[in-house]
Amino acid sequence: MKGSAYTLSYAGVLGAACALLLTGVASFTAPYRNANADADRKRNILAVLQVPYPEKVSSEELVSVFETNVREEKSGGLELYRYVPDQDSEADEAVAVHFEGPGLWGPIKGFLALDTDMRTIRGITFYEQEETPGLGGEIVSDWFRRGFEGKKIVDESGEPGIIIKGGGETNAINEVDTISGATMTCDKVEELLNTVIVKIVKEKS
Amino acid sequence: MADKQPACMTCGGQGLCGGRGLLTLKEGAWKNNPLAIQMLGICSALAVTNRLENSLVMGGALIFVCVCSNLFVSLLRNITPHRIRMIAEVAIIATFVILFDQFLKAFYWEMSKQLGPYVGLIITNCIIMGRAEAFALQNPPVLSIVDGIANGLGYAVILAIIGFFRELLGSGEILGYPVLSSEWYEANQLMILAPGAFFMMGVVIAVFNVLKGPDTEENK
Numbered sequence A: 001m002k003g004s005a006y007t008l009s010y011a012g013v014l015g016a017a018c019a020l021l022l023t024g025v026a027s028f029t030a031p032y033r034n035a036n037a038d039a040d041r042k043r044n045i046l047a048v049l050q051v052p053y054p055e056k057v058s059s060e061e062l063v064s065v066f067e068t069n070v071r072e073e074k075s076g077g078l079e080l081y082r083y084v085p086d087q088d089s090e091a092d093e094a095v096a097v098h099f100e101g102p103g104l105w106g107p108i109k110g111f112l113a114l115d116t117d118m119r120t121i122r123g124i125t126f127y128e129q130e131e132t133p134g135l136g137g138e139i140v141s142d143w144f145r146r147g148f149e150g151k152k153i154v155d156e157s158g159e160p161g162i163i164i165k166g167g168g169e170t171n172a173i174n175e176v177d178t179i180s181g182a183t184m185t186c187d188k189v190e191e192l193l194n195t196v197i198v199k200i201v202k203e204k205s
Numbered sequence B: 001m002a003d004k005q006p007a008c009m010t011c012g013g014q015g016l017c018g019g020r021g022l023l024t025l026k027e028g029a030w031k032n033n034p035l036a037i038q039m040l041g042i043c044s045a046l047a048v049t050n051r052l053e054n055s056l057v058m059g060g061a062l063i064f065v066c067v068c069s070n071l072f073v074s075l076l077r078n079i080t081p082h083r084i085r086m087i088a089e090v091a092i093i094a095t096f097v098i099l100f101d102q103f104l105k106a107f108y109w110e111m112s113k114q115l116g117p118y119v120g121l122i123i124t125n126c127i128i129m130g131r132a133e134a135f136a137l138q139n140p141p142v143l144s145i146v147d148g149i150a151n152g153l154g155y156a157v158i159l160a161i162i163g164f165f166r167e168l169l170g171s172g173e174i175l176g177y178p179v180l181s182s183e184w185y186e187a188n189q190l191m192i193l194a195p196g197a198f199f200m201m202g203v204v205i206a207v208f209n210v211l212k213g214p215d216t217e218e219n220k
Helices: A004-049 A059-069 A134-140 A142-146 A183-203 B017-030 B042-047 B052-075 B082-106 B107-116 B120-124 B126-136 B142-171 B194-212
Strands: A070-075 A080-081 A094-102 A108-113 A121-128 A162-167 A175-177
Touching: A004 A059, A004 A070, A004 A080, A004 A108, A004 A121, A004 B082, A004 B107, A059 A070, A080 A183, A094 A183, A108 A183, A121 A134, A121 A142, A134 A142, A134 A183, A134 B017, A162 A183, B017 B142, B042 B120, B042 B142, B042 B194, B052 B082, B052 B107, B052 B120, B052 B126, B052 B142, B082 B107, B082 B120, B082 B126, B107 B120, B120 B126, B126 B142, B142 B194
Parallel strands: A162 A175
Antiparallel strands: A070 A080, A080 A094, A094 A108, A108 A121
């Protein structure tokens, strides 16, 4: 039987070798991975703002569509992406706001697009989430996201907040249908959306 | 026996590659197929086979990881302390899985998004751990590589077959190209969904076992 010291040093050396190899590979692939993630983020912003772009598009073309149509700015702790279709007038057609927060299993990140009144939802997208596939993971599905379209981020009295609600009846202007079996995820989504909504309403009242 | 086998660089003509090498290959890919006979790695096989392309990449990933982990487990087999051998195996396997995942994320982003967590989950794939424990720990490196290829191939081919038929029947396409015209073929959505994976896998495993025949003494 080999001694504990040998076992420990074997584990140490093997661990260090694996770690070194992975660190090397990670730093080698980092620029490519970041470029991919950035293109993916831009694609999400274009989609949520409903900026038209060709379906089969290279990363470079995508970035150029993004740069001509979208203006990035920060204001009051919000990351805003303004859709400016007409380059001369510089008038917004829609504004996307970045949001992120804890989900049930991991961080949820996405964009909420609003019409120019800054109250009506134009669209929503989630570009990063680790919710349960088939249950909470359904937040990325079309039917759930479409439920947000045309809804308001304030209730009738102008109080900020959106309600993700069960029972199928979503009559109020700020109510969205929930996902059955994914109550926890929906609660988290509601919470993180409302955090950003309060900020939007405060900023753009 | 040595004179009957072709001489070989790695075993000095002892019949290791000619004899055991071929045997190992046949054993892993056919007689003891990890998916169809041992029923290992079912989870990922059900999850990623909705399209042929996904199946091929996943099969490739498994071959790569199985070969690399078998090689290194085998190389280190005489100096690895017995008590921590499984932790060492997992560390080696995890390293190669993450390596593959990183390359996928860097150069094949779309595929990486489609396969989602299943590439990372190769770490827990019983096939790889099983081969490291059952084969690479007792056998020399070259033979372990052969075993890795055999078992990886056994998994990959079955995956490709399932993926081929699921994509064909489920969306009428092969690798994204329309094959069955939508004019006369109504795509069967069931094949794309999880239950379709179960049906297709059942059929493939049944056919595999019929072709292989019963496990008689002379067959072994």
